[in-house]
Amino acid sequence: MKRLLIIIPLLFILTACQLVLPSPGALTITVNADGKAQTLTVEPGTTVQMALEAANINLGALDRVEPALSTVLTSDTAIKIVRVVEEFDVEESVLPFENQTVKNESMPEGQTVLIQPGVNGKVSTTYRTLKEDGVLVSRTIVKTETIEAAKPEIVMVGVQSPYVSLPIDGKLTYITASSAWLMEKTTGNRRPLVTTGDLDGRIFSISPDRKWLLFSRLAQDADKSSAINSLWIVNLETSDPKPISLGVTNVVHFADWVPGSPMTIAYSTVEPRDVPPGWQANNDLIVLQFDETGSEIDRKTIVEVNSGGIYGWWGTLYSYSPDGSRIAYARPDSIGLVDTSTGELDPMVNLVPYQTGGDWAWVPGLNWSPDGRLLFTVVHGAPTSSAADETSTEFDLAATVMGSGSVIRIYPNAGMFAEAVPSSAGSAYLMGVMTSILPAQSETSKYDLRTMDRDGSNIRKLYPGEGIQGLNPQKVTWSPSSVKNVYLGFLSQGNIMLVDMSTGSISQVTGDGTVSKFDWK
Numbered sequence: 029m030k031r032l033l034i035i036i037p038l039l040f041i042l043t044a045c046q047l048v049l050p051s052p053g054a055l056t057i058t059v060n061a062d063g064k065a066q067t068l069t070v071e072p073g074t075t076v077q078m079a080l081e082a083a084n085i086n087l088g089a090l091d092r093v094e095p096a097l098s099t100v101l102t103s104d105t106a107i108k109i110v111r112v113v114e115e116f117d118v119e120e121s122v123l124p125f126e127n128q129t130v131k132n133e134s135m136p137e138g139q140t141v142l143i144q145p146g147v148n149g150k151v152s153t154t155y156r157t158l159k160e161d162g163v164l165v166s167r168t169i170v171k172t173e174t175i176e177a178a179k180p181e182i183v184m185v186g187v188q189s190p191y192v193s194l195p196i197d198g199k200l201t202y203i204t205a206s207s208a209w210l211m212e213k214t215t216g217n218r219r220p221l222v223t224t225g226d227l228d229g230r231i232f233s234i235s236p237d238r239k240w241l242l243f244s245r246l247a248q249d250a251d252k253s254s255a256i257n258s259l260w261i262v263n264l265e266t267s268d269p270k271p272i273s274l275g276v277t278n279v280v281h282f283a284d285w286v287p288g289s290p291m292t293i294a295y296s297t298v299e300p301r302d303v304p305p306g307w308q309a310n311n312d313l314i315v316l317q318f319d320e321t322g323s324e325i326d327r328k329t330i331v332e333v334n335s336g337g338i339y340g341w342w343g344t345l346y347s348y349s350p351d352g353s354r355i356a357y358a359r360p361d362s363i364g365l366v367d368t369s370t371g372e373l374d375p376m377v378n379l380v381p382y383q384t385g386g387d388w389a390w391v392p393g394l395n396w397s398p399d400g401r402l403l404f405t406v407v408h409g410a411p412t413s414s415a416a417d418e419t420s421t422e423f424d425l426a427a428t429v430m431g432s433g434s435v436i437r438i439y440p441n442a443g444m445f446a447e448a449v450p451s452s453a454g455s456a457y458l459m460g461v462m463t464s465i466l467p468a469q470s471e472t473s474k475y476d477l478r479t480m481d482r483d484g485s486n487i488r489k490l491y492p493g494e495g496i497q498g499l500n501p502q503k504v505t506w507s508p509s510s511v512k513n514v515y516l517g518f519l520s521q522g523n524i525m526l527v528d529m530s531t532g533s534i535s536q537v538t539g540d541g542t543v544s545k546f547d548w549k
Contacts (some may be wrong), residue, residue, distance in 0.1 A: 474498025
């Protein structure tokens with residue numbers, strides 16, 4: 029009996045020992061994590077994930093496991109766990125100001141004047157850092173924000189031009205180096221109006237009373253996500269002009285003064301887009317009246333937001349008749365008049381839209397005769413063709429007769445960017461005309477400057493002469509009506525050129541090569 033009592037406990041011990049012994053073919057797994065090694069035994073066919081669960085090891089979202097969690101274990105294996113930690117930190121740094129130079133032809137060459145001192149801005153940079161087992165392996169920028177925009181240092185440099193000063197009537201304003209300047213009485217008498225260096229040249233127009241300049245400025249860095257540009261005015265009669273914001277943004281194609289309505293403009297808007305061309309046109313027409321501080325007095329929508337017809341995403345161009353009684357419109361598929369009572373568009377000429385093959389659309393220019401009886405524009409496509417060919421390279425200069433609506437082609441194959449701008453010399457007006465040198469390639473061709481009568485007769489080429497490069501497409505500008513000193517102005521290689529219509533002589537009146545636009549009233 030005593031021997032039986034001894035044998036029974038021994039049997040229990042042997043049985044227990046048999047439970048903890050590994051079965052034949054069991055695998056030995058070593059897990060290396062957090063600087064420690066842990067060994068465990070698992071059955072063949074166990075996955076890495078199951079082994080880690082058996083070892084009570086938790087994984088972070090970014091932790092890396094070698095071999096992968098889904099790997100099936102078939103032999104003794106060492107599992108390595110790399111602890112990955114992600115952190116974000118923000119640093120502020122200095123945003124250096126830019127140096128801008130404004131050339132002044134009224135100052136002696138070499139003389140400099142500091143217009144605006146530069147001020148550094150601040151930039152906030154967010155970094156993403158990754159550490160593996162406590163060791164830094166990467167640090168990348170994920171976001172950069174401008175906390176305070178830098179103000180550029182603007183220095184005016186004298187580049188006094190050797191060109192002869194010419195007497196002029198009215199006021200001639202121009203954009204040079206993205207700043208606005210004024211010539212008055214003579215081409216040598218010039219002064220700065222706006223020296224911010226951010227005029228985009230889309231809108232630039234003197235008011236009918238010659239007191240104000242309407243212009244557009246690029247949106248500041250903080251506003252670029254919601255605005256392309258903004259409209260401003262500046263007084264031309266004060267000795268210390270200060271730009272005044274009108275609180276209007278995203279004006280790409282049209283904004284101008286309304287004839288006969290002081291301190292009143294009309295404009296059309298777009299919506300910014302991240303894809304080319306950078307906007308979606310609203311094709312609307314809005315009239316805004318304001319006071320001399322830029323504060324709104326009245327706002328009226330003439331044409332509501334609309335699709336704009338074929339290729340309407342590009343935009344619609346508008347133009348007031350000289351007396352302000354009519355509003356013409358042009359868009360890729362038609363030219364006509366705006367019914368101001370209903371806001372409807374009344375087509376006079378249905379155009380064959382031009383297939384540009386790019387992220388832009390062709391829209392013809394609009395120019396009224398001084399008496400408002402004719403509207404000069406360009407029509408697309410051969411008049412004898414029965415088929416609508418969107419790729420046709422024929423663009424004819426034409427005049428639409430108000431009242432009858434008849435269209436007279438006065439200069440065939442003038443080019444898609446041709447313009448016919450009438451002078452203001454009463455009923456005997458001439459037209460300054462830009463015509464393509466290579467009509468079949470008028471999209472990329474240089475252009476000639478000519479004058480002609482309103483019916484297309486008495487054509488006279490003014491520029492360029494033999495061996496001189498042609499002009500970029502542009503809308504030429506006549507001097508204000510005068511008995512003497514009648515000039516036709518245009519841009520050549522970034523400079524203003526004036527043709528004396530009494531002698532035919534051409535004078536260059538700027539010399540810095542950075543003029544992009546001008547207006548003269």
